Amino acid sequence: MIEFDNVTKEYPDGTVAIDDVSFTVERGTTTVLVGPSGCGKTTTMKLVNRLEDPTSGCVRFDGTNVEELDKIDLRRDIGYVIQEIGLFDHMTVRDNIATVPELKGWETERIDDRVDELLELMDLPPATYRDQYPTELSGGQRQRIGVARALAADPEVMLMDEPFGALDPITREDLQNEFLEIQSELDVTILFVTHSIDEALKMGDKIAIYDVGKVVQYDTPAQILRSPDTKFVEDFIGADRALKQLQVRQVGDLMQGSKPDGASRRPDGRVDLQSTNGTGVEPLSAAASMQVALSRMIQHDVDVMPVGDAGSVEGWISRDAIQRETRVETEVRS
């Protein structure tokens, strides 16, 4: 969908923002560019909607070099969300969201329907929010409007430049989760910039880790955690790599069939284990992260947890299995 082909961007003053970067963003996936400030990740993103043009190399959008496309049309076809949100304070929420559809000349009725649809999607009741001004909203609501505005004209590609960076941790996490949900319903290709490795691991199907001007590793979150290519990547991920690995792995991956001794399901769906003193534990969802699994094991002081839902137990996950997996993975180094 978006290909970066030996792209270099050098500014007139001689600063090299990005140096010979190549990678491909696959259709329908989220690719996260992550790295310290000033590493060139935002510049890379700006090359896609031509807020910047490369000094050499090229960026292809659906196979076409973006420099051959009309700048204005290209930008109207790409959703754009920035950290500062950049809402137009003199326009209502409705008019903000309607920006690109209006530029594209949609009919008023179609725009109104689309605005309401997006507000619903963002969990902001249209009747309440449609006619409000951005200054009347909270930071989280403003960024929801920012995302809605970027989605308004049904773009195939979204560029998101630290979209949740300025929000408080709780709002940020809410928005990340909501966005993951929304994204799973839409067929949209996303290029996402952040300086937070945690956000990258959470949001990305693929992650490109930047050191100054260079992509030092481009891979899936699990693969990056399993085998960081360089010392820089290893340091960037942090000392709690094993725990982060648990974050990106799902319980379902390590689930086993054999039922432990003394375990029995109760009528209310909870499961009694030998050491749970009759209160039982609630089964984990197969989609839960291994980190949640381990946390629940510690909380209940058990070595094994049932996986499933209130209706049935599909399998079991053990503390041993999680630890074995993490130990092996962190020891394998290329």
Added chain:
Amino acid sequence: MGLFGESIQFLFDNSDEFLTLLQEHLLMVLIAEIGAILVAVPLAIVAVRFDRTRRFVMTFGSVAQTIPTLGVIALVYPILGIGFTPAVFGIWLYALFPIITNTITGLEDVDEETVRAAEGMGMTEREVLRKVQIPLALPVIFAGIRTSSVLNVGTAYLAFFIGGGGLGVWVISGITQFDNPQILAGAIPGALLAILADRLFATIENRLTQTVGADAGATTA
């Protein structure tokens, strides 16, 4: 009867002349102000887009504002002679700068990220200007217009020196004749006029920001 009473008495005794002077004064102020808006705002918009013009205009504008009003009127005289038109020209010239500098400042102070968002969404330079920068800069632009309109009312008093008429006729001849009631009869209506001009443009600003959608709280005094 106090001084204030005497000046009111003077005003009523000379009401015909007063109305003529007031009308002249108002005309000078209004023509100059509207002319200044029509020239200054587009000029500033152009200046913002070209860095060198902007710097030149800003420097020239700040220096020009330090020239005493009387100086401007005096400069007009040798070039355009005396009468109503030269007076209007002088007032107009003096009214330009607050509007130009405020328009430039207002446009430049629009949040950079908001402009970046607008560009990133595919607005042309023109659309960014028309839909984003100008509406957001309106309160500052209007602050300039209001300042210049108040200044104009004062500058118009000096029109007397080049035969432009207006309330200056009473004030300045009153000063030379030590006629305090006449001075006040000329000065007080001018003060009221200045307040009125300010309110007028404040009202226009409110109307405008409401139609372009800005919140009404954005008016600046």
